[in-house]
Every structure is written in C-alpha cells, then in structure tokens.
Amino acid sequence: MLTGGLAAACLVSMSLTGAQALAAPHDTAGSPLAAHVLTYDAAGSAEFRSAVDRGAAIWNESVDTVELRPAASGQRANIRVLADNGWPRALPTTLGNGTVYIGRQAVDQGYNTIRISAHELGHILGLPDRKPGPCSSLMSGSSAGTACTNPYPNTAEKAEVEGNFGGLLVGRAPAPGAGLIVD
Numbered sequence: 312m313l314t315g316g317l318a319a320a321c322l323v324s325m326s327l328t329g330a331q332a333l334a335a336p337h338d339t340a341g342s343p344l345a346a347h348v349l350t351y352d353a354a355g356s357a358e359f360r361s362a363v364d365r366g367a368a369i370w371n372e373s374v375d376t377v378e379l380r381p382a383a384s385g386q387r388a389n390i391r392v393l394a395d396n397g398w399p400r401a402l403p404t405t406l407g408n409g410t411v412y413i414g415r416q417a418v419d420q421g422y423n424t425i426r427i428s429a430h431e432l433g434h435i436l437g438l439p440d441r442k443p444g445p446c447s448s449l450m451s452g453s454s455a456g457t458a459c460t461n462p463y464p465n466t467a468e469k470a471e472v473e474g475n476f477g478g479l480l481v482g483r484a485p486a487p488g489a490g491l492i493v494d
Contacts, residue, residue, distance in 0.1 A: 351379055352388035365429075366462065369463055370433075377476040393412050397412065406476075430449055430462075442454040
C-alpha cells in the first residue's frame, strides 16, 4: 500500500504543477497498459498535412508506449506542426511536446516529405540526429541523401522511444543539447 500511496501522492503533485502522467507499459500483473497519447496540430502544415498524418501513423505502427493523434477542435496540442520555407527542424520543449517545422527547402532539394515528417516527430519523441547514417536509420536525416525515402524507425530507434515513454513521467525537460534540432 505504501507504493500505491506514493504513486497517488505523485499524481496529485503532478496535477497541481500541470505535469502530465504516463503509465508504465505494464501493470504489476504484467498486463499492457494504454499508450501515452500525444496530440498534434497540423493545421499549419499546409501542403504537407498528409505527410504529417502518415509520419504520425508510422510512429503509431512502430511503438506501443506512445500514440500520436490529431488534436480535436479547440484542444491544446502537445505538438504543433508548421510549414515554412526554411530547412526542416524540431523545437522540443519537453519530452512529447514542441514544434515541428516541415521546411520547403529540403522538399525542394528532393527529400521525401513523409521521411521528413517521421524524422522531425522522432525529435519530439526524444530522439537525436544520428549523422552521418544509413538510410535504414530514420534519425540519419538528410545525411542518407535524397534517394532515401525510408520513413520507418529502426529497431534501436523504436526501443529508445519505448524507453523514453515507458517511465512514469512525461513532460521532463529535453536532454542537454536537445533544444532546436535543425536537420
């Protein structure tokens, strides 16, 4: 009972501070628990809306501890996705929260929009760039070249996201050196 009381106290503390709670991937009996839901607002993603939706769907297919869903009308989203004329980039604020920019500069150079979307969402999910890297690594980003259209995270990237969201708390500060991630 002490453990349950401690967990309840933590949840009360978090609700008072505005932090978000995340259930562990399995309860004490070993049964899987629901994924942590993160919402995204792609209203500002212009011509990249379908690529953003597909990038989110790829993460949903790839990991169990987190689920990306479009924000409902009037709902404050965890992730804001915007299109602009610069280079793609992500600005994580805390784990699972931040802004993604789908930059037209990379698209104009021939990079795949779905790969860009999945890659930038990966930053919001706590993954760093891994450059240079092969096409099989989603987080290798632009270093894999314009011929690379693989939008799927590899086994290690999936495991890292599962680990990031498999703990009890979401909303922690990004890792040192995270901040603005320009690809």
